[in-house]
Amino acid sequence: MATTAAPGSHMAAIKPSISSSRRTYMSCTANFGANSEVAVSKGLRSSSHISSRQPFFPSIQSGPAKSVKVITRAMSAAAENTPLPGLPIDLRGKRAFIAGVADDNGYGWAIAKQLAAAGAEILLGTWVPALNIFESSLRRGKFDESRILPDGSLMEITKVYPLDAVFDNPDDVPEDIKSNKRYLGSSKWTVKEVAESVKEDFGSIDILVHSLANGPEVVKPLMETSRYGYLAAISASSYSFISLLQHFAPIMNPGGASISLTYIASERIIPGYGGGMSSAKAALESDTRVLAFEAGRKHRLRVNTISAGPLRSRAAKAIGFIDMMIDYSSANAPLPKELSAEEVGNVAAFLASPLASAITGSVVYVDNGLNAMGVGVDSPIFENLELPKEA
């Protein structure tokens, strides 16, 4: 399946406004004749061209006041419809590999969608045990509504690769996994093999997204977490990113970008986010900085992580307190609204684009500003404190 059909959302949005601005402009000239055409075309130029000592519409200042009003209205309509010179997020010609998509509810899907809306070609890496159900749901059209892009076309997924990011190469895979029936139908799903398959199929990629995490003991407090649970969380949620970058960097084009997803529990206490997952996110953020240096110097790649607010994804629901965290954020964040996955997808598209060419090694917060709060303002302690109210 080719993705060339998916145009950049910005470009698609511009086309109709070009013609409507032209229509507005033409109706101005038709209504007011040659003099007003001069006036309108002057008005459409940058305001810096207008001397403060000159009348704004020298050619019609002597005319009746009514004409001035009508022309002003027509001009502001024309200005509203005039496309901005633009800072488009244009990812046409770029290819993205997004690891960690197995349904249409999580951040990985939303990021894939916004990258596709900006014109990127989409390859997915799906956890082997979830692959069958994801592919059959895709085939049966279960995700079609979620695939709709701003221009009305459907997001194309060029290829889905089976992936288990806790195994780097076939020698690492233990017998019980090899013979597990959920793995038997798939092959070449270790990180090294997936990178080799992508190289064989497409030669190179430009964008690498790590949107996966797993902590078998996430519901246990850190003090009760076993060594196995802790190391498993780090392996699946932190080292998996190092491994992906290690194996994909050689096939990433210079100027390429990688993005992972982290959570505020790395730096602030979030009771309930246990099993070493808070430690895994802290490692991921620290690794983002070191890998930014190494991959930047060696491959001219950028490495950033998005610290996302709470989302009702499948993984988050498994932790068991996601609704509470969403309510807490709405009650306490500077922006008292629920975060949408699309808002995170938009920032990922920006970070992946040349517009972010000087951003690397950063933790970028997309959380309605919750990270900036020092207190929870919904505490009864603050009952008598005057808080800013909506105007």
Ligand SMILES: NC(=O)c1ccc[n+]([C@@H]2O[C@H](COP(=O)([O-])OP(=O)(O)OC[C@H]3O[C@@H](n4cnc5c(N)ncnc54)[C@H](O)[C@@H]3O)[C@@H](O)[C@H]2O)c1
């Ligand atoms: N949902 C939230 O509230 C939230 C907040 C901040 C950060 N995040 C982060 O966002 C990222 C995506 O999670 P999500 O919440 O969108 O949930 P999700 O369920 O959509 O994504 C997690 C994915 O990881 C995959 N996965 C698990 N183990 C794997 C492995 N060994 N190999 C390959 N894939 C594996 C799962 O199949 C799933 O597709 C994670 O890093 C998560 O920690 C989530």
